[in-house]
Amino acid sequence: MEAPVVAGIGLSEHQARAGLAEHGPNEIQPAAPRSLARRFVARLANPLLLVLLAASAIAALTGDALSFGIVLAVILASVVLDLVQEQRADRAIESLQQAVALRVRVWRDGQCVERPAPELVPGDLVQLGAGSLVPADGTVLQATDFFVNQALLTGEAVPVEKHAAPGAPAGSAAPAEATLQEARALFMGSSVVSGSALMRVDATGARTEFGRMAQSLRQPEPPTEFERGTRRFGMMLTRATVALVLAVLLLNVLYQRPPLESFLFAVALAVGLTPELLPMIVSVTLARGAMRLARSRVVVRRLSAVQDLGAMDVLCTDKTGTLTEATLRVERAVDAQGLDCEAVFELAWLNSHFESGVKSALDDAILARRTPGAVPWRKLDEVPFDFERRRVSVLLQRGDERLLICKGAPEDVLRLSAAWDDGQAEPALDAAARARIAALFEAHSAQGLRLLAVARRRVDAGTVDVSAADEHDFVFAGFVAFADPPKASTAAALRELHAHGIALKIITGDNELVTRHLCQALGLRVQGVLTGERIAQLDDHGLRAAVTRHNLFCRVTPEQKNRIVLALRARGHVVGYLGDGANDAAPLHSADVGISVDGAVDVARQAADLVLLEHDLGVLQQGVREGRRTVLNVDKYLFMATSSNFGNMVSMAAAALWLPFLPMRPAQILLNNLLYDLSELALPLDRVRESEMLKPRRWDIARIRRFMLWFGPLSSVFDLAAFALLLGVLRATEPVFQSAWFVQSLATQVLVVFVIRTPGTAWRDRPSPWVAAASLGVAALALALPYLPPGRAFGFVPLPASALVMVGTLTAAYLVAAEALKRLFHRSAPRRRRRRAPGPR
Helix, strand or coil: HHHHHCCCCCCCCHHHHHHHHHHCCCCCCCCCCCHHHHHHHHHCHHHHHHHHHEECCCHCCCCHHHHHHHHHHHHHHHHHHHHHHHHHHHHHHHHHHHHHCCCCEEEECEEEEEEEEEEHCCCCCEEEEEEEECCCCCEEEEEEEEEECCCHHHCCCCCCCCCCCCCCCCCCCCCCCCCCCCCCCCCCEEEEEEEEEEEEEEEEEHHCHHHHHHHHHHCCCCCCCCHHHHHHEEEEEEEEHHHHHHHHHHHHHHCCCCCCHHHHHHHHHHHHHHCHHHHHHHHHHHHHHHHHHHHCEEEECCCHHHHHHCCCCCEEECCCCCCCCCCCEEEEEEEEEEEEEEHHHHHHHHHHCCCCCCHHHHHHHHHHHHCCCCCCEEEEEEEEEEECCEEEEEEECCCCEEEEEEECCCCCCCHHHEECCCCCCEEEECCCHHHHHHHHHHHHHHHEEEEEEEEEECCCCCCCCCCCCHCCCCEEECCCEEEEEECCHHHHHHHHHHHHCCCEEECCCCCHHHHHHHHHHHCCCCCCCCHHHHHCCCHHHHHHHCCCCEEEEEECHHHHHHHHHHHHHHHCCCEECCCEEEEEEEEHHHHHEEEEEEECHCCCHCCCEECCCCCCHHHHHHHHHHHHHHHHHHHHHHHHHHHHHHHHHHHHHHHCCCCCCCCCHHHHHHHHHHHHHHHHHHHCCCCCHHHHHCCCEEEEHHHHHHHHHHHHHHHHHHHHHHHHHHHHCCHHHHHHHHHHHHHHHHHHHHHHHHHCCCCCCCCCCCCCCCHHHHHHHHHHHHHCCCCCCCCHHHHCCCCCCCHHHHHHHHHHHHHHHHHHHHHHHHHHHHHHHHHCCCCCC
16 A cells, blocks of 8 residues: 555654543543442432432431431432442443444554554544545545445435545645535544545544534433333322321321320321332342343343333334344346346346445345356446446456446436347337336335346447446346345244234335335234325424324434434333434434444444344343333332322321320331331242233323222221220220231231232232242231330230231231222223223323
């Protein structure tokens, strides 16, 4: 390789090191790394955690340090678990980036050497050729037939020609405000299609256009379904807690109870109403799902994305590489009459064999069908491919015969043809013949095949070079048809997604006919097709109405991808988006759960919540199931904690008005709540019914509130019955009353898990051994505490036999009543949904 003819011969190694120290590495950071403290504080800005912290802080100020310590320990453990998971995922992403690190040819000390792209600095001279990736922003100093593809930045598949400006000195500065259309400007993320060039680096890292695109990811993304759910639940708890505390204080004041004792009791009720271990339950469940996904080769970058995956009801994806193999193969070669013709393939093969520059996937498929062997032709000249002409022509010689072979887009090659080959003659290409060839093109496209047109023209014996002006009066030879077969696993994965209530939206740049055929091959019913041209004519309200009626979006731009995702979310859907290009960064950022693959560009991987190490929908389906398992197990805790806590707290608040003493001391209330929560720590390991995983699962706050209002009063009825029996029948003293009700309250809360955990019959749908052991163990501890020394520290006393019989009888009756009420609750849910009849969201 000759040294470039420019002012200077590149930077010295000393200058490069100084530039690296000044400008930093040529790397993209989508967001400035946040300190551990800032990340920790950001996670505390959760309404649910704030409710818990506020309640426990009030308790601490009134002298109840135990409550504050318990809540604080739980929240710290939950947040630390989330931070550890995020750090592990970031390390996995970093290792992926290092595995695909780009190396470039750069001039240093007068020599063209290979260096890692991160070591580039402004002023470096980089040599680029066909197939190279542009490693930084810069200026073209020299170029020969140089075309680059900027699709990662613009989304446009048409490469553009780049060249040094006429008359500009080689070392002149780049335009102050270079745009993507600037003929001299090159941008990081572009790829060289053909030709060669020398580029001077002008900007690196975050100062590049690609870096500015990555900076847009610093904008806060819309709240995900998980975040919206926790916020709604936190607000529901806040309202219920404030109402209960105010009611208790007001009634105690009216009954002239001691103010300090009344306030402490109200605070204890507030703490008892809040499910302190919910953050831990959620984090442990999500972490378990993330670990199971890791075994399926899925990197979870945001822990709550596991839950969002379970709530997802719409998945947006491209077709190439996700639904198809992304490996083209030649299906057939046909002449202008639609008959199989090997001569057409021979012409296409010669064109691809002698074509210079980077080979396209179509060229690779053509060349793979036949081994080279002896070729009697030799190349004289070429009109290289460019995406304005959309064709490539090569001039070949064999003896005295010289042939110009053109291969390219059907409509362009057909326009340049004046005749067609019928196998014996070359009749004129009249209107009837053109219509027949156009129909042939549409028929093959409808079969899902991509077509490449081939034409030829004999030239004079003295011709040794050609240009685009020589591309005329061709004899149209025929088409080469290519197939991109669907992946073997795709049809089964789509059926599974459909069976699990997930609608698939295909967003592609391909045409409608090819996409329709793919859907037919996969058994995917086409509900409607919306093209990019039509989307451009719709405002946001119109698009929101259209997205639910269509499931194919063809010929779309990157900006339209993001509009589609936002429109679906505005309609109430939980949206997943699968993408791997830089132009996918915005929709990945906007979706409830962004999904990328390990071969994706850095900015796409950084924008994603999940990274698939296998580009396969089957792997994604496993993630959906893990997400739903997570939601269902968390729901079990929410149903039990809110209903049991609400019932018990209402019982205590009501009883405090007519009992001569508190039904349970504040410390006993907190111990009761702590032991109950500990029994539920095994819920992440619980079994989930298969039928419950067949539809998207999200935090349904209205359903949780309804469940609380159904089961809370049931718990209160049995609590009040216990109060009446203890005082009216057993004439229990204050210590015996508080001890008996502590045992009965905790036993009913803990054992009802066997009823509430499943919509089916409790004794048939068995829990996991861990859940059974934890629940029975805590129930046994509650029964034993009045007889143990630690129990006496909380004011418990041994129970008489009559009190034990009463506790056992009421507990058994409560479980039977809960089973009956559960069945009624689940039977009423479908009727309520039908009455609401929301229609498409």
